[in-house]
Amino acid sequence: MLLRMSTYFLRTLRDDPADAVVPSDKLLTRGGYVRRIAPGIFSWLPLGYLTYRKIEEIIREEMNDAGFQEVHFPSLLPREPYEATNRWDEYGPNLFRLKDRREVDYLLGPTHEEMFTLMVKDLYSSYKDLPLIIYQIQTKFRDEARPRAGILRGREFSMKDGYSFDIDQNGLDISYQKHRDAYIKTFTRLGIDFVIVSAMSGAMGGSKSEEFLAPCEFGEDTYVKCQKCDYAANVEAVITSVPSEIDFTNIPQLHVEDTPDTPTIDSLVDISNQRADLKRIDRNWQAADTLKNVVLMLTHPDGKNEPLVIGIPGDREVDLKRLEAAVSPSVVRVFEEEDFPKYPALVKGYIGPQVLGLNSSSKIKYLVDPRVVNGTRWITGSNLKGKHVYDLVMGRDFQADGSIEAAEVKVGDVCPKCGQELEIARGIEIGHIFQLGKKYAQALDLKVLDENGKSQVVTMGSYGIGVSRAVAAVVEQNHDDKGIVWPKNVSPISVHLVAAGKEEEIYQTGEKIAQELADNNISVIFDDRKAVSPGVKFNDAELLGMPFIVVVGKKLVEGKVEVKDRKSGQREDIELKNLLSYLKKLV
């Protein structure tokens, strides 16, 4: 491929667009790769579309290599299948809905589980046909409440979504593993640094789910990673390391104390350390010695409300994302002022666990953080205004209905696998593999006959790669202050050839080199603009980010050109006659 800058539909910008915040958005816009059209909606210019297709093709090749078969569904979809799985409603405002001229409902596909399931149902009916893995690369539409970060989170975006169909869990495990392997190969080839983290399988009835995250400060996902072992998890899916139970025979009996004006954990800790009668002899009280009881209202899928109290150590906040993941498919809302009168057992500000639990008189469900194990002793609410209780011991003085992963994860928390400290980082979700189970097959009645002639519901998995997002993720991880630094594999073009100088010979030689490279399958973009000064050309070359920059200029009189490695910045003068073989080795 040979592109000429003098005629290529490309305009680079000197300044960052005012609205852009993340590097990929700034650089892709400045480099003339993309243009924003509306919030979360982008156009690809020629060079951008070239890059996009390069990445898309790598993903396609890896999927095909793994034995997955490509299909293609429309984006414009009828309502009925989504009605059957209840997602017409469940997807809520995130679904782009529209009507045709006869007022019939349609939607723009946010994801295609239904369509894939129905297609398989349409054609297959025997266990002998399974396993089957099919995928597509398709534009998806989601009316996100807040698109952001340029291409990283759009409302219209491209996604590779694949689905596996198996007769049983064993088959699903194999299909899942195949995807895991294929994804590792794919992202490695794309030059993306990634980490595989455990994710929530959510309410889908699935048993396993992992995300591929590209570490990046602008990523939207927070995850933890063990400093020592291979444990890594999305923060929602982090499993708290449970301490062992403590013998409580020597812990003094509980005692209730007057603690006026202690609305916060801090004030409670302060007063406990200041007052002689409350002071601890061996050490000061800490926030972690208090048990904070947070009241919430759960709304179950059937619409019923149920209060829930969660007991967590006082040095932690409730992490809403973790909480929501833990209670899904129910949703939580804050406990409002009007709710309190309905539950007289709850004394606002002084809620304590003695009156809580399904077996207690209040019948209010009480769940505790996994760190609250038998034998732990706490300062907590006494259910009397202005009073707290001390030395309240779990297992001796109160019980819980179970534990819940709702407390925030902190740096230094210990790994549930090996006990080492965890680190916290952010990443871009570039892939997600997910054991769906039978939810969609069940809802859409996808069954096949097994070897005994019995009808079996098929077990499914779903697997996604954000294709357009991957373009941005590559830029996030591969750029410097001058511009993009494409990894060789994904670079839209291999060689950026700059003609620097005004002599006609420079341009003629450049043209010859460009032709020769193109003839030898080395793609080249030739900056043949005559009225543009060399400085502009060098800056553009660095902004656009092709891996090798070749300069034809003043060294031509010695029969040499300069080859610069965009990434390392190293330059080398190469004899013109050796250029082709030199570049062949590099690209």
Add this chain to the structure above:
RNA sequence: CGGGGCGUAGCGUAGUGGCUAGCGCGCCUGCUUUGGGAGCAGGAGAUCGGGAGUUCGAAUCUCCCCGCCCCGACCA
């Protein structure tokens, strides 16, 4: 949806009641220049987001509307 910021030419911006809305980049013409975003001269390009109002006079003040960005909520 809550909080914050913003809307002036293709891009980046100046301009808090007063003359024809200014500057840089980019674009066009001519000359000149060609190894790190050149120079000179001339030029095109703006319903100042939209509407209503106040005023002798509005980009500037008031009200309403629209749009955009950021944080949060939300996000198989």
